[in-house]
Amino acid sequence: MKPVFSAVNFIRSHALNHRQSRDLLKDIDSKFVDLPYYAAVRWLSCGKVLLHFFELKSQIDLFLTEKNKPQPLLSDCEWIWKLAFFADMTGHMNHFNLKLQGKTNLISDNFVHVKAFRAKLALLEGQVKVKNFAHFLCREKFHAESKVEFPSSFANEIISDLRKKFHERFADLDAKENEIRLFHNPFDHNSENLPTHFQMEIIDLQADDRLKDKYREGNLIEFYKCLQLDQFPNLIKFACNFVSIFGTTYLCEQTFSKMKYVKSNYQANLSDDHLKSILTIGSSNLEPDFNEILKSKRQYHSSH
Structure with a gap:
């Protein structure tokens, strides 16, 4: 992943490189018009970067070579196999992460998604062992281009480790499974x-x-x-x-995002009281009745 991010940053961090790379993609009528940045604080960016990089690997290789910044790994079939595998796996992870997001998600909803993803990992592990790659689209695409065999043992080791981490990570939910089921469906x-x-x-x-x-x-x-x-x-x-249990940190992250836009460089002098009030309004689902609020004031004029 480090070579991927290094190449992307080389293209995106220089205005001339970025403009020329977009022109190249436009000339070849690529379905991807740009390379996204990777940001560690953004859940979904890793999968998007890997997918775009895999799909545009030939164009990126050509562009880096023209800029005298060749990336030898782009000619290494074994490395590209791993790139394709990680693009597929992070795609599955992104799909799972999106299901966990949302204001109305309860802990019981998230537990359902966790159990489903665990079952998917078990399915993927079993299929990789018998060399069934029906759910690895990038891998299938590269299979038609490469004569080197896919490193199945490497892929199986990654999926097996991921399954282990998921069981460790959500062990506290497993301990409360009967209570969660009772809450989710008391009938x-x-x-x-x-x-x-x-x-x-x-x-x-x-x-x-x-x-x-x-x-x-x-x-x-x-x-x-x-x-x-x-x-x-x-x-x-x-x-x-x-x-009252927060299933994920989604609401906290959303509130911090609102605060970033409210207290910007143009509004840096906001007091803490004003910031708190604006955040309360911005993150609340309540719709104020302005007519009733105005009527409660001493000097009320409907024209205002």
Whole structure:
């Protein structure tokens, strides 16, 4: 990956190189009109850079050679095999990361995505062992160009290690799987197998057809809001614990992005109080009723 980023930075960091590279891509009618920068703080940029670099490897090789900055690895088939493999794998990772993002994602939703991706890794590992590369599109594309055999053992080692890391990373969720399943679908549990403080409430819940219809609407938070505190105190407390868990750092990153645009070089003198107020407005889902707000003021003029 280091040679990739080095070549991309050489092209992108010089205005003349960048302009000439774009002109080259335009002349050959490439579907990619530019090379994206790589930024470690941006989740998805690595996969995009690797994919673009793989697709444009011939043009990049020609451009670097003309600039007296040749990259010998672009003539190394074994290295290009690994480049194709990593472009495919980071593509799968990007697809997984995108599913984890979103304001409305609950911990139970993310756990579903984690389990699905683990199963996909198991599938990919098994297929690579028998040399089935149906889900490696870049690898399949380069297969038609190369006479060197794909390093299957290398790919299998990477996928195996990735599976291990995923099990270690999300071990805390595995320990809470039964509780997450209860939160996600309280109607799919036998009351006899639940803790005693939930048993009576679950029986009442599963017997209420109106609550079943509300659950089928698909909004878990709204469903739990419908429960009566005096009838389901333990279940409501249990649900609040899971609703309040942040599945990812997506909301924090989004707030920092808003702050970057609010407190720019042109607005560096904003006080902390003003910045807090603007961020609260920018990150809130509430829609203020300006007419009612204005009517509460002493000097209210509708024309204003």
